[in-house]
Amino acid sequence: MAESIQPQNTAGDFTGGYTGGYTVPVWLTAAARAALLTLRSEPWERLQPLWLDPAAAPGAPGSEPRRVPVEAAAPLADGWVLAIARCDPGPGVLDLTRDLALWVLLRWQEGPGDWLTLRAGAGVGVLQASGEPCLSTYARQLLEANLRPLVPPGRRLELQVVIPEGRRLAERTSNAAFGVVEGLALIGTQAEVQRSAAPDQLEAALAALRQRAAAPQFAGDLVLVIGENGLDLAPRLGLPLELVVKAGNWLGPLLVAAAEAGVQRLLLLGYQGKLIKLAGGIFHTHHHLADGRAEVLTALAALAGLGGEALQALHDAPTVEAALAEVAQRDRPRADQLRQRIAAAVEQRSQRYLARYGQESMAVGAVLFDRSRQICGQGPVGLDLLTALRGVA
Template identity: 80%
Template sequence: MSTQPQDCSGGYTVPVWLAAAARAALIHLRGEPCTRTQPLWLDPTALAAGAQPQPVPVEAVAPLADGWVLAMACCDPGSDVLDITRGLRLWVQLRWGEGPGDWLALRAGEGVGVVQASGDPCLSAYARQLLEINLRPLVPQGRRLELQVVIPEGRRLAERTSNAAFGVVDGLALIGTQAEVQRSAGPDPLAQALAELRARCSAPGFGGDLVLVIGENGLDLAPRLGLPAGLLLKAGNWLGPLLVAAAEAGVRRLLLFGYQGKLIKLAGGIFHTHHHLADGRAEVLTALAALGGLDGEALQALYDAPTVETALAELALRDGSRAQQLRQSIAAAVEERSRRYLARYGQEAMAAGAVLFDRSRQICAQGPVGLELLTALRDPA
């Protein structure tokens, strides 16, 4: 493998580093010289559009026993991004497959998240597309590949994510919907969301209603629950400025729709929700539980639980009605804190409601305003 230094920028999501390492291993498997950068098409439509591949660095490639080739890439989300993937080593083991089957058999090794219900690797559609366009043209007709992915630190780092809340266990998910990392803690996504918000509100026929969806899971779930796609606006972590901007732009009714473990921060007055900047979820949860009459060991168990989801699930096993009461208290507190936040900026006229869903992607709580808005905004069909 060439050791010449290469000028390659970071700023890429995990699927890009996976594809780079897998391609390097495949080049070695083919018996061809392997360099420190791999030319990757990062857009599934790039080949048809005639675009040029982009150089993505890899750190090592080496042969192993039994026909395996090992390759490693070091994830780099970009110099100005706060992300747990910074410096993350991603290993792939690749060899020719035996017998019939699909051209690629992908297995999750240590530290790679799997879907709990099926045991399959948690891999985004974009990640599969990158492997398809960058590897498949290099696989000879009639041959197939076995690919195993290993993330040595994945199991530990997964504890700092919400993977388990959505049924992904044992490690980090290989997800990402585009090549570049979205800087959700920085101002760029806020500017983009504000621009889209203002365009929506100034469009002919705008009726004054908006659903602010927190996260990809919410964006996928909302239409299934009957919320019209035309009302949905994906929010990053800058929820406070978006609330105020929505009111200023003429939104009269706004529904906050998101995962309970994320929206609970608003119940504590935290309106920038990136985990690097603010957390406080355990404190908010236990404060609301104490106000509802919970005390002693049960209250301590809530505080000690690793996630909001776990805390509420364990409480439900002991006292289902109290757990549901607490969930409703969270939703009501989100609405009340949002009302206060808007009032601080002179925007009391906009009604803000909250609807929360859980790890099973079922609605688990709704505030009084949220219940009214959910009923009113759902498509009758």
């Protein structure tokens, strides 16, 4: 191993101190920048100055770099440089990326081609359909804005990302349900972590809900989507965007707030592996706070007549998606029946939840979708609501 280039002292170099709370693309870019400086035989800084808004030109009025810490950077054999950053989603955020080590391997690349070739190493999620690294547009833009100015004309980089704990942690996510396998995805649409399990996220969702209910054209209908996938799918299903509110994980308080705001018909649209929690009476769906999906699925399957080894296999499956796919391979009608039972149970438990707060008058329907974003289950109320709301101008 070649001699390590030592970091500079960055105290006072840039305005604004490090506060944490960043998404994975920011940590990736910080490590990559430190690696690139080392590759250029230049000192690297513990706090890497990054432009976190790729649309803003560096040096523009009112813009300034943010300082993001990097743990290490050092040359390796065969022209490679290794840099390591450790993810920090910020205080009070329940996120599996906390303290996650992210390694970046960087070297010059010969021959023609794009200025940067990015490869997925161990623990990094790839798209099952293509084998390409699962990298968000924001992550690519961030690398472009912060690395490319340091690449000499005519030179090219090869960048490989490794997340040592990525494959294990990916088992706790729904990545595989949406075609991302082998590890954690390098995603994020902005620099700051969206605090989906934190109170400020609830306040934002409540504000959006009240805004919809106060609109002059409000007719008592609302669609709550769970997560970005539901937000993307709703308009494709013909659901008017003016009816849609992204709920995040705070479903219970939002159901009550919707009823109090005058919503008469509410449609829940969500991934089957997330929405099933409501069928078990779990109305805050962040995985750090409550899970129980295997137990809920097993109970509903037993009520549907499944038993013996098939029921045990269902309970032991790694995800709800995998469990239902296994049932479908053996008996598709039974799998379809089970999905309908899940959706119906979501509706029933939601009504019971509302009744506890004296809000029985609001109708709640549930529609489930699968990893391919195809509708796979609808409760009786959900079927009626989806048909009706698709026709709302």
